[in-house]
Amino acid sequence: MHEKHREQAQMVRRRDLLSLIGAMAGSGAMYHAMTSLGFAAESRYGGPIRLEGDPKGATVLILGAGLAGMTAAFELRKAGYSVRVLEFNARPGGRNWTLRGGDRFAELGGVTQACEFEEGLYINPGPWRIPYHHRALLDYCKRLNVALEPFIQLNHNAYLHSQRAFGGRPQRIRAVQADFRGSISELLAKVTRQGKLDEGVTKEDQEILLQALKSWGALDRDYRYNASLISSESRGYAKAPGGGLSAAPAPSDPVALSDILKSRLWRYLQNFANYNFQTTMFQPVGGMDMIGKAFAKELADVITYNAKVTGIAQDDGGVTVSFVDTTVPAKRWTATADWCVCTIPLSIMSQLPVQVSSAMKAAIDAVPYSGSVKVGLQFKRRFWEEDEAIYGGISYTDTPIRQIAYPNTGFNRSSRGVLLGAYLFDGANAYEFTAMTPAERVARAVEFGAAIHPQYKNEFECGVAVAWHRVPFTLGCSGDWSDAARVQHYHNLCQIDGRIVLAGEHASALPAWQEGAILSALDAIGRLHERVVRT
């Protein structure tokens, strides 16, 4: 509370200063000042990193060619360092990854899936959407010429579905949202007019509140939410406006508040309100891995693929990393450098012999990794568009698949399409799906999805399923910090330990987001560089 008050006082002072700057120097200067004072900032990203000063030929070994590792390599090389990147996979990107027709993926346990999607169709098994406030990632997309298109988080015509409500029939998001809002507005208007808010709201504000509720809740002149052309403008019509003789629209019937409440469908509405999921969101054209590929194109000569790190040692003189070439595993290699930026997931790093302080080692050991499963399904036709007018976006369900996400590209074509047929994150179902074979995950996604889209039964062609605990290069989806572990260990995890510094989503306050990986890398190399130029 004290902290918050101080923050508010500070903001007032800043605002005074800003109007002064605005008046004196015009709005361009004011915007610059706002940004540098952290007032208008949507992000902790301060623009391209400037590593000034001579690194005097220092060498840096970077472990992992995901977004954190490649950000570090890209920027350090630009600053004059000699860099080398070791990557476990035969491809760049790490969790920045796309599966397309023709790709093969071997999960832990030995099953290899062959993705048989039609050319141009894909799923992003890992990250798949970019919030507008992830300014670092957006800036790298711009600098690396990665084309973006909208990712549709909220489609009012997609569904909310509960097995136990409305006879298991999916409900349009548009209608649930309108009815929930309308009924609450009606209720609030009623108690306002009964004078029951007199203690909390002034008479003058009550008048404004009633106007607002009428507008926001689509209420009629008597402050009622009922079947009318007013409410239909929000929730949709029984008969939509047309042309000519039969043009007149007919209103639809709202669902009663009690039914909405008991259905629990309201709980999905936060997926559209949460800061991380607010419009505008983006996706790279052609697949998320366009970002990793664009980085790797810049770094082609410094990345060694198929390199499995087996140990990290350090002394006053530098860092020695031992690794094997996974294509010729019998032979052991070492690489040395003055410094090391390690982006290996903690799930793996906690198993490696690593020469770091006991405080950092305890931090490395303190973070379990989340379970998450995604299933991509190809269908003969885009029935969600043709039959149901769902163009992009996400339907939410209480069945174990949790979500069905529609492609945000290739709209309105008579062609095949690929849905994200399941997206489980944490919770019991994510483990249950991980424990299945890939074929069963696909079959179950089809079975549960058919309750929402009966067309599944006739139109399904093929699928792929990625369970992140079975992914060989991460053994999990992302670092699942508990609040207590973060308090105890996060600071120690992010220290420069001798000649080693860690980076990745696990070393950020944006777990599981690509922005976290990039911001952590920028923060780590900024501190590393400071130390190098100082010595």
Added chain:
Amino acid sequence: MGTGSALSFALGLAASLAVLPAAAQDAPKPRSFSSGYSFVETSGEELFVNICQGCHMPDAMGATGAGTYPSLASNPNLEAGGYPTYLVLHGRRAMPPFGEMLSDDQIAAVVNYVRTHFGNNFSDAVTAGDVKDARR
């Protein structure tokens, strides 16, 4: 669900680790699904099949990629029942804690299942009371 014809599943280099032949994978057996954050499965076998084998594999032999899931088969570390009980409750390193997703009975059941299968023969059963004590 008839997915088999449209899916091609090839067994990779580590094919010998997979216990089920590819054909058998296409016919899902009846299975429990949890509806909330906690697991609904009750028997040790069902809990193992729906949770543990995700990482430790159906034969409990574990798996290795960039890192390793340890094998639970013929594992002397399971001799003292308190050790696996503690790990399931609180997790260790990358292994998530399951204490909030499983009851004392469920944890005792799955620990006892693993301690009496996959080449393990530790007959001194862990009780729900032991699990309760280990929660502290």
